[in-house]
Amino acid sequence: MGRIIKTGSAGKDRILLEKGIVKAIRELAQQQSMDETTRDLLAYIALSLQSIGDTIDASVAAWEKRGYWLKADHYRMEWMWTVMLGSEMEQAISNEDWGVVTGMIAQVTQKLSKVEVPINNRLGKPWLGCYQKMKDNKRRT
Secondary structure: OOOOOOOOOOEEEEHHHHHHHHHHHHHOOOOOOOOOOHHHHHHHHHHHHHHHHHHHHHHHHHHHHOHHHHHHHHHHHHHHHEEEEEHHHHHHHHHOOOOHHHHHHHHHHHHOOOOOOOOOOOOOOOOOOHHHHHHHHHHHO
């Protein structure tokens, strides 16, 4: 049995998730009515924000090993919004509080305004089935 080599890193995962969120927000802006695709897009954004929050500890582990505590704490504070906003957004989607979700999407758009996603990208549609996945995760907890 050979070694398992992970070519990605927490930083690369975070960049990919950021681009996916921006693409989902663009797609969301084109939606005319609330349908299954809209729910999938919103669920994808919420779950991706939480996933970004999960990458933070892996990113600062190297700094903490070297004793750069302030740098690590600053980085955590810089990205803490993803965890909080992701869980709040997931709760609002579950409660179908679309006014609150709209405000949160505006906050995410503002935070990720510097992320560039080319028109012709290879991200595909990672949000397909995310609403069902989010509901299934809620049932388990």
